[in-house]
Amino acid sequence: MKSRIEKLVVAIEAHQLDACLITSAASLRYFSDFYFYFEYGASPFHVLPAVLLVDKSLQSTLLLADNETPPATAAGKNLSIRTYSSYVYETPLDFNRDFLNQLKSLFGDMNFRTSRIGIEKNSLPFVITELLIYLHPSIEFIDLSPDIDRLRIVKDDDEIEQIRAACGLCDIGQTAAMKYARPGITELELFTMMRAEMDNAVGLRVPLMADLVSGSRSATGGGMPADKVISEGDLILSDLTPCLNGYWGDSCNSFVVGEMSKKQSRTFALVLEALDIGIGAIRPGVKASTIDEMMRKHIGNYPHHSGHGVGLHYHEEPRIVPYNHMELKKNMVIALEPAIYEKDYGIRLEHLVTFFS
Amino acid sequence: MKSRIEKLVVAIEAHQLDACLITSAASLRYFSDFYFYFEYGASPFHVLPAVLLVDKSLQSTLLLADNETPPATAAGKNLSIRTYSSYVYETPLDFNRDFLNQLKSLFGDMNFRTSRIGIEKNSLPFVITELLIYLHPSIEFIDLSPDIDRLRIVKDDDEIEQIRAACGLCDIGQTAAMKYARPGITELELFTMMRAEMDNAVGLRVPLMADLVSGSRSATGGGMPADKVISEGDLILSDLTPCLNGYWGDSCNSFVVGEMSKKQSRTFALVLEALDIGIGAIRPGVKASTIDEMMRKHIGNYPHHSGHGVGLHYHEEPRIVPYNHMELKKNMVIALEPAIYEKDYGIRLEHLVTFFS
Numbered sequence: 001m002k003s004r005i006e007k008l009v010v011a012i013e014a015h016q017l018d019a020c021l022i023t024s025a026a027s028l029r030y031f032s033d034f035y036f037y038f039e040y041g042a043s044p045f046h047v048l049p050a051v052l053l054v055d056k057s058l059q060s061t062l063l064l065a066d067n068e069t070p071p072a073t074a075a076g077k078n079l080s081i082r083t084y085s086s087y088v089y090e091t092p093l094d095f096n097r098d099f100l101n102q103l104k105s106l107f108g109d110m111n112f113r114t115s116r117i118g119i120e121k122n123s124l125p126f127v128i129t130e131l132l133i134y135l136h137p138s139i140e141f142i143d144l145s146p147d148i149d150r151l152r153i154v155k156d157d158d159e160i161e162q163i164r165a166a167c168g169l170c171d172i173g174q175t176a177a178m179k180y181a182r183p184g185i186t187e188l189e190l191f192t193m194m195r196a197e198m199d200n201a202v203g204l205r206v207p208l209m210a211d212l213v214s215g216s217r218s219a220t221g222g223g224m225p226a227d228k229v230i231s232e233g234d235l236i237l238s239d240l241t242p243c244l245n246g247y248w249g250d251s252c253n254s255f256v257v258g259e260m261s262k263k264q265s266r267t268f269a270l271v272l273e274a275l276d277i278g279i280g281a282i283r284p285g286v287k288a289s290t291i292d293e294m295m296r297k298h299i300g301n302y303p304h305h306s307g308h309g310v311g312l313h314y315h316e317e318p319r320i321v322p323y324n325h326m327e328l329k330k331n332m333v334i335a336l337e338p339a340i341y342e343k344d345y346g347i348r349l350e351h352l353v354t355f356f357s
Numbered sequence: 358m359k360s361r362i363e364k365l366v367v368a369i370e371a372h373q374l375d376a377c378l379i380t381s382a383a384s385l386r387y388f389s390d391f392y393f394y395f396e397y398g399a400s401p402f403h404v405l406p407a408v409l410l411v412d413k414s415l416q417s418t419l420l421l422a423d424n425e426t427p428p429a430t431a432a433g434k435n436l437s438i439r440t441y442s443s444y445v446y447e448t449p450l451d452f453n454r455d456f457l458n459q460l461k462s463l464f465g466d467m468n469f470r471t472s473r474i475g476i477e478k479n480s481l482p483f484v485i486t487e488l489l490i491y492l493h494p495s496i497e498f499i500d501l502s503p504d505i506d507r508l509r510i511v512k513d514d515d516e517i518e519q520i521r522a523a524c525g526l527c528d529i530g531q532t533a534a535m536k537y538a539r540p541g542i543t544e545l546e547l548f549t550m551m552r553a554e555m556d557n558a559v560g561l562r563v564p565l566m567a568d569l570v571s572g573s574r575s576a577t578g579g580g581m582p583a584d585k586v587i588s589e590g591d592l593i594l595s596d597l598t599p600c601l602n603g604y605w606g607d608s609c610n611s612f613v614v615g616e617m618s619k620k621q622s623r624t625f626a627l628v629l630e631a632l633d634i635g636i637g638a639i640r641p642g643v644k645a646s647t648i649d650e651m652m653r654k655h656i657g658n659y660p661h662h663s664g665h666g667v668g669l670h671y672h673e674e675p676r677i678v679p680y681n682h683m684e685l686k687k688n689m690v691i692a693l694e695p696a697i698y699e700k701d702y703g704i705r706l707e708h709l710v711t712f713f714s
Contacts, residue, residue: 024399025398025399026399037581038398038399039396039398039564039566040564040566040671041382041395041396041564041600042381042382042383042395042480042670044670044671044672044673045672047479089660089661089662089676089678089679090678090679090680091680092676092680092681093676096479119483120483121482121483121484121487122404122453122482122483122484123399123482124482124483125478125479125480125481125482125483126476126477126478126479126481126482126483126486126498126500127478127479129483129486130478130498141483141487143483186557186560188556188557188560188561188562189553189557191556191562192549192552192553192556192557193553195549196546196549196550196553199545199548199549200543200545200546200549200584203543203545203583203584204545204581204583204584205545205548205581205582207396207397207398209396209397224394224561224562225562226560226561227557227560227561243398303446304446305446313399313401314397314401315401315402316401319446319449319450321446321447322446322447323447323448323449324449
């Protein structure tokens with residue numbers, strides 16, 4: 001497999017860049033396969049777990065905190081790895097010093113003509129900006145975020161496999177939801193049983209975003225599981241978004257603990273029809289807005305998107321929304337999630353779709 | 358209770374600042390009580406969930422993404438709240454536009470003399486740096502991180518209560534570990550049962566960092582729970598670090614599934630003695646390095662700190678390490694965690710200590 005770093009050539013040439021400095025978690029995973037466990041929030045031991053520096057000849061170095069795990073694929077991707085000191089106890093924690101020193105030497109090793117550097121504007125911290133301005137007072141920063149977002153819309157085959165694996169986890173969680181939901185337990189207790197089965201299936205903790213709400217809480221479409229007790233007849237809305245090795249899965253189911261009312265059954269059937277209409281219509285060449293329109297036309301409006309791309313973010317292009325006339329292409333991965341929200345319950349059904357044409 | 362924002366007066370005067378722009382999760386929680394759920398990683402709907410702008414007369418505005426929950430205490434703290442548009446489906450996601458426009462107008466409302474702005478160098482994204490330079494070409498950025506870190510070493514009484522509550526969760530998790538550990542289940546299965554009890558005690562999902570390792574895996578001192586099966590006689594090392602409303606708890610226990618060997622019992626007794634020595638010696642006026650030295654002297658060296666402060670980060674000052682001659686003060690909250698790592702097992706015991714003198 002070719003390294004995805006080669007995809008940066010287009011941006012490097014278009015913007016006449018000397019180098020690209022990649023700092024966001026999603027882009028690090030995309031270009032270098034480096035994935036870090038993000039559930040603990042900001043680390044007290046480093047400003048960034050890694051940065052990826054790619055020069056215009058595609059020489060690439062991943063500068064990595066020494067308490068992080070390097071990507072196993074580095075050698076095959078011709079990626080140099082350098083580590084910087086993060087956690088130490090013998091000397092004061094000044095992780096920026098070693099990190100910035102090494103970044104400085106990496107920049108020093110490159111011969112810049114014009115000092116045009118491609119960066120990611122939302123994830124480049126001031127401490128790096130300041131260093132680069134100090135090293136090259138005439139430096140120009142060019143934001144690569146739109147270029148990278150565009151690259152990521154159409155997935156590589158290996159990415160689709162990663163997303164498929166994450167969706168397998170969604171299936172495990174949804175099956176567990178129907179298996180364990182019963183009157184008398186709380187939403188949170190149900191959630192912990194579902195998450196346990198998902199984690200155990202992988203053998204590791206899996207980051208998981210989830211809406212899990214019951215009864216009238218489902219009418220607003222979502223929310224974190226809380227200590228609300230589930231009652232007989234409660235509708236459960238379960239939207240599971242796990243992250244496996246950096247790639248997200250996404251699915252939503254709605255079911256009742258006990259018997260669905262006739263009204264709920266009709267609502268469910270309508271939402272399922274809308275989902276089937278969307279899945280049936282989705283193919284290369286169709287506009288995102290057309291899919292959105294067909295689904296809303298069948299069941300009426302809902303106060304959110306009809307769907308979205310899924311990959312290294314849980315919500316990315318192509319957005320399936322009224323304004324988006326982007327033509328769909330093969331190897332996109334798209335979540336469709338039509339919904340009907342009544343006064344006392346809500347039903348949303350979500351599947352992921354891709355097509356190899 | 359006085360607002361913690363008033364503590365910024367010292368830094369504003371010392372650095373002759375026109376304003377402070379607070380961007381890190383810990384500082385936002387510290388100064389404004391705003392806490393956001395960070396387990397899902399970077400959001401596709403905003404660059405920062407909030408920023409806090411404080412001018413030199415302490416006029417304060419929390420600029421908040423409209424999909425985040427404002428702090429309930431805002432009114433009592435004389436904190437203005439403004440929201441910016443984050444998730445929308447009717448128009449393209451360009452959350453930076455509204456965010457930066459509002460930030461621009463907030464800066465426009467202030468009369469800057471010298472344009473000296475206090476910032477946090479590790480959490481200020483390029484997209485804000487760029488805006489501020491555009492608005493005030495002569496702007497000077499002064500890093501407030503050392504000032505804020507210094508403020509946070511000694512806790513306010515309400516902070517100690519928050520940390521105490523997080524430690525209550527540690528206790529629940531440690532009790533569950535001893536209750537559920539048995540031969541034949543995996544570390545991860547044990548972990549999910551422990552986490553379930555912690556979450557259920559709160560009625561909400563609680564971010565949780567944890568070492569949970571068994572048998573020879575304990576010899577290295579830690580690691581995430583994996584699908585390694587627990588056997589009779591395995592030593593379990595359980596280090597639990599939950600985050601409750603932004604404040605972390607931290608505790609570590611080591612126990613055996615079945616009977617401890619005589620050697621393990623001796624090791625355990627030694628580590629417990631070291632912990633007791635540390636707890637007994639810790640008091641205002643004692644140097645951090647003295648506590649560190651006393652503990653290491655009793656049981657020999659271990660390849661990590663003897664302890665650390667706990668608060669809005671799970672590792673902060675005062676670090677209980679050989680080089681740190683900082684004098685301890687009342688209202689510090691300190692984790693002590695001596696350990697002995699043998700070839701085939703490791704024992705670490707960790708308690709949190711504070712003193713009101």
